[in-house]
Each structure stands twice: as structure tokens, then as C-alpha cells.
Amino acid sequence: MPKDGVAVPTEAVAQTGVWARPTVRHLIIAAVIVVALVIPFVAHSFVVFELTQVMIYGLAILGLNLLTGFNGQFSLGHSAFYGIGAYTAAILIHNYEVSYLWTLPAAGGVCFAVGFLFGLPALRLQNLYLALATFALAVAMPQILKFHALEAWTGGVQGLVVDQPEAPSFLPIDDDQWLYYFTLIVILVMFGAAANLVKSRTGRAIMAIRDNPIAAAAMGINLSLYKTLTFGVSAFYTGVAGALGALAVAFVAPDSFNFLLSVSFLVGLVIGGVGSIAGCLFGGLFVLYVPNIANSISTGLAGAIYGVILLIVIFVMPAGATGFVRLAVTRLFPRRRQVSVSGSEGGKP
């Protein structure tokens, strides 16, 4: 047991350190939003489409981050939730002519239910065993989507064509720009909600489970409930991203939701920063652009160049972009940090 007055430098303290000067942080966020609002008017429409994709991937990675980064549960199965979200949207639009606005809550709801239910057996599994179970989900998903009994809804191997959302007539922008702004609004709301969730009592419970499940249980946190709920919320986020992805690409096919998509999410998560909300967008940028960059350097060796870039990034910033930025900020602006932790904080055993 730590004696009174012994400061315990924990992750939480470092975070309050950053939060202690909210003005700078808020200014940066505001600046990013302003830039994001201006981009569609100055950039080429293909770039606008790519950035829409970046935001969608960022949202999917945020879903994974809530589960892995904040709750400490592995998942290789988020491509399945992304796929379920995309197919929910596509089926509603294609077969039932539902407005695209309603597909997002529907996709989120379906994924929440699936994620919550999948979270129940996941309670018994840890680390690599959980990775295998979620991996099974990722591998099974394309097969289930192709399954002939479901063909009436899913369109089988052919997939489904989705009508792209049209810009409201009172706005002087084209469909691509509208999709961009629509996605931007959705992700601002959802990133904001995630940031609040993490700061709340529930968020602290979720992180306490990650840091020390036994201690968390001893403090009265209901592990099963919080772990399954986190699974559900995580799937909700990724499912909404999937629905947005279906709208953006205007097409869904079973094999685009394979295991490799899960691997991309995982790469984005680590590169962006495990346990960081803003980092997810950086992860989205990496996942979308770096394979293209590698491809433009050499077509034949694209995979090798991608791998080398990945390795360099891991060597330079082992804790992801967020960890790197945090380190740079503390090096560049060393500030007096009076850390006083009350005795109730306790130390790790």
C-alpha cells in the first residue's frame, strides 16, 4: 500500500493535465472543424469523397477503440459489425425504400443488439481466446451474407445497389458535398458523445475494468453488465459507420466485409492511438491513404512498402500518434505540474 503523500503518476493524471488547459484544446478542435467545413469548396470532388471515407473509417475505429482501448477487450470481428450496419442500411433502402436518414439509427440499433448478445459469451473469454471468437465472427460474416436462404434480402454474391443520398434542394451543393457534410455532422455528434461517455461515471467504470477487473469488481462495478454494454455500444458505433459506408459507396457486397477489414481497423486503432478519441481520425487517414501511397511508389511491391511504413511508424511512435503528440507537447512545453493524488487513489498491486 502506498503511504499518504506519495504521488502516484497514473494515466488518469496525465489526462487531467491535458484537460487542465481546455482553451487550447477547444481552439484546436474549433480550427479543425472550420477547416473541415471549408474543404468541400476548395478541394477536388474525389478528395471530398476520400475524406468522407476517412471520417467513416475513423468512426468505425472509434467503435473498436471504445471496446479495445477503453475496456480492454480484443476484437478481430469489427468488420462483421461494419458489414451488418452496411447491410441493414442497404436492405432498408433497397427493399423497403426507407429514407437514408432512418437507416443510421436502424443500423446502430441492430448492431447494438448483435454486439450485446455477442458480448455475453465473450464474457468468459480473455485475450487471445476472445480474439479467436471475434475472429470467427469476422470469417463467418461473408459466408452468412452469401447464404442462399437469405438471398432474397441480401442479394447473395451479387450484393445490393444503394441509391446515393441526394442533397436537399435548398442547399447549393452537389451530392458528394452533401454526403460529406452529412457524415461530418454524424461523426461530430458521435465523437462528442463518445468523449462525454468516457469522461462520465460509466466511462470511468469501463476504464477501471480495463485497468484492473478484480479491483473494479471490488468497488462494486457490475463487470458483466458493463462489458456487454461496452460491446453493444462499440458495435453500435461501427454499425453506424457501416451504414454511412454503404451510403457513400452506394453498393454493398459480402466480400468487402472480410477479416482484412478488421485488420485495417486494428491498424488504424494502433496507429491513431489506443484509448484516444481524436486519434481515431488519424487512424482513418492512415488506413485510407497509406495503402494508396504505397501503391503509387511501386505497384508490385505495394504490400512490402506498406509493411515498411507500418514498421517505421511503430518504431517512431510505439504508442500511436496520440502518444507521440502527448510526448511532444510535454517536451516542448514543460509546465509545472503539481500532482496531488489523494490517498483513496491507491497504487497498483
Add this chain to the structure above:
Amino acid sequence: MELLLQQAMAGLATGAIYACMALAVVMIYQAIDHLNFAQGEMAMFSTFISWQLMAWGLPYWIAFAAAVVVSFIGGVLIERVLFRPIHNAPILSSLVAFIALFSILNSSAGYIWDYTIKSFPSPFGHKPLLGGLIDTHEAAMIGVTLGLLALLYLFFRGTRLGLAMRAAASNAESARLVGIRVGWMTALGWGMAAAIGAVAGMLIAPVVFLEPNMMLGVLLYGFAGAVLGGLTSPGGAVLGGFAVGIIENLAGTFVPYVGRELKLTIALVLIVMVLMFRPSGLFGRSVVSRV
């Protein structure tokens, strides 16, 4: 009954492939405490090396031995150059490093030897055994897997080096205190896993044919087998590999209506259900942590 027997034997033959890979997976897991996602690609690369040596006119067994030696050295080098500097990084970062290695090996093999499917010779031939239920190469594959298992068992249980490797993997701190060079033990583990992977690759290649993506499916089933059997138990991993092959085949034949299309899904669901009841795998030891 005859159909059951036939399908079970066919499953056993594919299971032998998975068991080979599962064994390599568990080996490296024991040595480094991480699942190596690039294991399959390392095995594929080794197989290509032996294929190249044979294409230059060397006899099978010399190429075989050379590939095993080269793989061992390659495994040690990969650990020394790539993974030593980041051995303190978070587990997810090393996972991404594995993915990077996977991508590099896969793409380089495609670049050097291109993506056309190549046949790979088997020294055991393909003569039918047991009235056509299994052929000589498949039987040899099962034999070699079990032989490797026995050798590894003897190595880990019976030699000082094996004991040192186990100590380094299970408790690096204490191992260092009693004078074990933990860093080199890890490198040695990588080398051995690469060498076992090379043997597995050269046994598998005659069945699935040689191409840069040949190991993808095999590795995934190998993982499934290893996890099913328990990651702490090499024998369990081999049994797990066989079990995955048999379950996959039987599900395809005997589960009505959905079997053929969803046989992979059924196999994976069964594995996950087994894990519900045995969360550390069938033969794994559950890890007790001190609070």
C-alpha cells in the same frame, strides 16, 4: 458408416496440415508470449526458398535441409532486427508489427516469384493407402507432425536449453536472475518456430500448391486448432488441429441444409462453444494470477 469413415479420414488429412501449423504457432507462443500473425507467411517464404533451390537443380533433401537452416537464421534475424527494439511496446503495437511483417513477406514473395500457382514435389509420393482413404503423403504428414511433437517434447522436458527457454518465456525477470540470457532465448524461439514453419510449409505445399497466399487459410485454421487445444500445450495444439480438420469436413457432410455452404462457420461456432466451457482450450492450463 462408410461415408463417415471416409469423411473423417479426409478430415484427418486436412487436419494434419492444420496441426503442423498449430504446432509452429504454439512453439512461438511459448517462446515469445505473442501469437505470431506472420507465421504462415514465414513458412511460405521458406517453402519458396526450397523451391528455388530445387529449381536450380539441388536434390529434395538438400534443399529441404538448406531451407530449414536458412529459416532458422532468418527467424533469429527477424527477432534481433525487428522485434528486439520494440519488445517493450504495448501488445497491440507488436501485433501491428506482425501485420507489417506479414505484408512485407507476402508482397516480396509475390514480387520475386510471382503469383502463378506452382506444384511442389513430395518425397513420399501420392500412392493410396488403406484402400484409398488416405495417400502416402498425407500419412507422412501426420507422421512427421507427431514426430516433431515428440522431438519438441523431449527438447523442452529433457534438455537444459529447453528448460531455460521455458523459464525465459514464463518469467523473464526471474530467469535473468538465475543467469539465463532471456534475449537470446527469445531469438532462439523465433528461429525454432521459423524452422518448424519451414517444415510445415514444405509438407503442406504439395497439397495446397505453392503460391504467396497459400498459407492464409491454413494459418487461420492452425490458429483455431492451437486455441482449441490450448495455447500452452503443444500436444493439445496438434490434437486441436486434427479436430478442426475433422469437424470442418463432417459439418460439411452431415449437417443438413446449411452444411455445405456454412461449414467454416459451423466449425468456428463449435470451437467457440467449446471455449465457453473450457476458456483456456481443451488441454491448456488456466493461468492463475496473483492479486
